[in-house]
Amino acid sequence: MLFIGGFFGSCATSLKPYERQYINDPEMSMFGANGTKFQQYVNTIREGSLAAEGKKGSGGCGCN
């Protein structure tokens, strides 16, 4: 708990708008674009697992 608290405590508390140019770059998104999303979909079909951050969960198709 102390480690996690210290880790987040060392983060910047805020960024000014002009300091966000890198963070706001589209390539910095936590969710992939089309090609990555489709390959994630392929992975959930061809493997027995589930992607945690994928928009699509289980169900909706005759796959896993």
Next chain:
Amino acid sequence: MNKRTILVGSLAFSILFGKAQKPKNKAFKVRETEVELLYNHYIQDGDNSAVTGGEGTERLIVYGPSFGLKKTFGKNGINFQLGADIISSASTDNIDRVQSSASRLDARSYTNLGYSRYFEKSKSSISIGLSGSIESDYFSFGKYLGWTKTSKSDMQTYSAELQVFNDDLRWGRLDDGFLSEPQFLIYPVELRFQEWYDEYKRDSYNLNLGFTQVLDQRNTIGIFTALSLQKGLLATPFHRIFFTDNTRAVEQLPDQRQKLAISLKWNTFTSGGVILRNKIAGYTDDFGILGLTIDNETAIKLSPKWTLLPSARYYIQQGSKYFAAKGEHDANETYYTSDYDLSSINSLTIGMGWRHWPAVRKNRGLHSFSIQYFYYSRSNGLRAHTLATSFNFLKKKALKEKRPKRRNKN
């Protein structure tokens, strides 16, 4: 006193009387329309088809076009997607062992429609949506409800989404035109002498949670979890099982499955214009499957208009306790599968692509174009190629501010 001194002095003196432009105190409103045209092409081949009991061709080609539309107007947004996966499958043809039968070519059509509303005061948004997909032996109706919130400092985001899918595995909806009455579960041709299941529905409930934290100007981390509960017919009716005593049956799996996935992500924008998106993820379920993923996607900004997209992913899986290869299941077992997707495997995916932004600042027209290729290699011999292309069109329009009406002084 020379002319230069007078000029400089006059300019310096005039600064005392200069006034800055008054900032506009009204919000700038934009109406945005985004159209995305996608085409995904998938080819695979292998020799462990579950349709033929764990041995046999897995050759399959999928042609996957789709259309997406997103429109935001003020604090409201709608999104719509319509797509089709046209599937040519050699293993599906082995269900009834008839060459060039109707089962050789299948199509899965899908659509989803969503609405979102942003609340400025709390910096949060609510989204709801419906989805549907249909193919010859599967129908799905889905709904979702989502919530996201950004902290006041814009340094953290929280998200939660609940998805529910109600699926029907009966065959026949595309048999006689479109949306015909479903008829029956489709079993392998030699095993149609009895009903193997007393259920034809499958329900899935998924809860996805997410948290992201901006660490500094160049680093963001995220934690995501997914919990899933599935009930109903979880086996695939046309998957064959060959027992040690040479008898046959169809696949049997429990009527309930609980899944848990968690992933940690770290995105960093390095000083050389290279963005690294790193992920490590774990998975477990009550079928006995354990999975571990290590993934990296890189974006190399060659220029403001061109970005290179190499990627690599390694996955290792401990298989389900219900899995055994062809001819290795005992007929006295309760549950059994020879589907290698549920076996102990490891896989490697490598990819390369590029993204192009035709005009960096442009309020209409082609916004970006990307093409990506992935090669997938699985330890049991399955090989797959994916080609994903995307054209993204964007139109932004500033909404005119309403001028207050002038009062008539007379």
